[in-house]
Amino acid sequence: MRLTQHKVEVRWLPFLLRPNMPPEGVLKKGVGLQNVNPRLRAAGAAVGINFTGACERAPNSVEAHALLAYAAKMAPAKQNDVQEVLFRHYFTDGLYPSGANLAAAAKECGFDGEAALAFVQDPKNKAAVIEEASRNAQVTRGVPFFRIGGEDAFSGAQPPDAILELIEEAAQ
Numbered sequence: 001m002r003l004t005q006h007k008v009e010v011r012w013l014p015f016l017l018r019p020n021m022p023p024e025g026v027l028k029k030g031v032g033l034q035n036v037n038p039r040l041r042a043a044g045a046a047v048g049i050n051f052t053g054a055c056e057r058a059p060n061s062v063e064a065h066a067l068l069a070y071a072a073k074m075a076p077a078k079q080n081d082v083q084e085v086l087f088r089h090y091f092t093d094g095l096y097p098s099g100a101n102l103a104a105a106a107k108e109c110g111f112d113g114e115a116a117l118a119f120v121q122d123p124k125n126k127a128a129v130i131e132e133a134s135r136n137a138q139v140t141r142g143v144p145f146f147r148i149g150g151e152d153a154f155s156g157a158q159p160p161d162a163i164l165e166l167i168e169e170a171a172q
Contacts, residue, residue: 004164004167004168004171006167006171008167010079010080011072011076012079012080013132013136014061014062014065014068014130014132014133014136015133015136015137015140015145016061016062016130016133016137017061018058018060019130019134019137021058021060021061022060023060023062023063023098024057024060024098025057025058025059025060026057026058027056027057027058028053028055028056028057028058030053031055031056031094032052032053032054033052033053034053035053036052036053043157049091049092050091050092051092052091052092052093052094053094054093054094055090055091055095055096056094057096059090059096061097062126062129062133063097063098063102063120063121063126064086064097064102065129065133066119066120066121066125066126067082067086067102067105067106067116067120068082068083068086069119069125069128069129070106070116070119070120070125071106071109071111071116074111075110075111078110081109082105082106082111085108085109089104089105099117100117102116102117103116103117139152140155142155142156143155144156144157146158146163146166148166148167149171151170153166154166
């Protein structure tokens with residue numbers, strides 16, 4: 001894959017795939033590779049992601065999004081690192097995104113785990129995540145969803161070169 005010469009800022013904004021999901025999530029019908037779409041597994045493997053299907057619950061992601069908001073507030077350059085850890089925890093390690101698992105993700109990225117967890121569990125911060133996710137749902141039709149140069153660009157998985165082309169166009 002080529003790299004761009006332009007400075008790119010990655011920000012993760014909240015979007016709830018299942019906005020009515022209970023906080024504890026919902027048990028999946030099964031756990032393991034039988035729950036991972038073969039195409040998804042192959043696409044992940046091609047870029048070093050091991051989708052295991054190991055988490056037994058479909059998640060409510062409000063607290064995970066609150067952790068991303070915390071990272072954006074405290075050290076914006078680390079927000080993407082937090083998201084990568086959250087992805088690995090859930091999709092590879094099978095860890096549900098709540099409580100101690102979120103504190104561990106924060107700590108892994110250099111934050112105070114207890115302070116991060118206090119932020120995540122504050123009802124005001126959860127409400128702010130839900131409110132922002134609701135606004136984002138007005139324009140987001142799929143995930144991932146990309147805004148490039150402040151403009152809504154596209155949603156859904158795209159080849160890296162297609163994303164790079166849009167970044168290059170926006171920079172002109």
